[in-house]
Amino acid sequence: MIYCFFSNISHAQSYKVNAIKAEPFIYEINRTGKLAFKRTLNLSFKTSGFLEELNVDEGDRFSAGQILAELDAFELIAEKNSTYASLLQAKQNVQRTELLLAKKLSSQQALDNAKTAVETTRARYKVAQYNLTKAQLIAPFNGVVLRRFTELGELQNPSQTALQLAALTDNLVARVTVTTNEIGMVTLNQKVNVNLTPYGKVTGFISKIPVIADQSSQLFTLEVLLPDIDATKVAVGQFVDVMINTKSEYYTYRLPIAALNSIDDEGNALITLINNDNQNESSPNHYTQAFKIIKLSNDYIYLAAQAGSLPLFVVTNGWQKLLNDSATESITTNTSASHE
Structure with missing residues (x-):
């Protein structure tokens, strides 16, 4: 100029x-804007159960891999043990059927049914194992607790949010x-x-x-x-x-x-x-x-x-x-x- x-x-x-x-x-x-978290995460339990352990509260910071909350896992452990016992029994049934079939005292169909029972029971056992691991809420990243929606001793449902989290990095x-x-x-x-x-x-x-x-x-x-x-x-x-x-x-x-x-x-x-x-x-x-x-x-x-x-x-x-x-x-x- x-x-x-x-x-x-x-x-x-x-x-x-x-x-x-x-x-x-x-x-x-x-413009006047407002500060916010870009993304937040709502955590809930996969299965029902009573809340037995709560390690964080609103405003608390946590690290990735930290256990934030945990259900009373008595029923889930019992279900896992039960399906494991059923799996062992199904495997033994296959062995007995194979011996009988060798002596021509059983049929191929019976052996096939026994093997199918093993696979079905193994799948139930894996689901029981998975449900037991999901009785814990584990932090997926380093962050902070924004809101807590539950109390110790409360019955948790899969559709119920227990904790709302936010990451602290680039968020x-x-x-x-x-x-x-x-x-x-x-x-x-x-x-x-x-x-x-x-x-x-x-x-x-x-x-x-x-x-x-x-x-x-x-x-x-x-x-x-x-x-x-x-x-x-x-x-x-x-x-x-x-x-x-x-x-x-x-x-x-x-x-x-x-x-x-x-x-x-x-x-x-x-x-x-x-x-x-x-x-x-x-x-x-x-x-x-x-x-x-x-x-x-x-x-x-x-x-x-x-x-x-x-x-x-x-x-x-x-x-x-x-x-x-x-x-x-x-x-x-x-x-x-x-x-x-």
């Missing part, structure tokens, strides 16, 4: 001219909503600035872009992954400021808001320009032009342009004096003509 300063000795104030070039429009999305996101027009301006893995207490400004990456808007609000909820943040040092659920800078396909002139003269009846911005070919300090060749407004912020106004558009020489300060002086000269000229 080029700054040019002109002053008229007869004027009470100076005016400033900025050379504004057309540039790709950088659209800034500022913290900021959820923020954007409009239909804005959803097309963001991309996966795009860098995002997040203002997060107590860390301050941190860098995140867009990890999820939905394809369907919320039915009630008609907004899209983005997820911004915060990979380097320790989840134990922040309050999940707290509000965060999210800033997303997106570059659009069209061009604009970015002017200081002070350059805006006014807005006409059609909603266009009226801007005072200087003819660069004739910049006379005492009597600058200036004119007012209307531009379509793309965006208006507290600091800047963005005007429609095209790629390759020539720079504008915009009067950013002192245009009021120039316009007033032009109006006075016009009135004086018209008055003189009437007297003649």
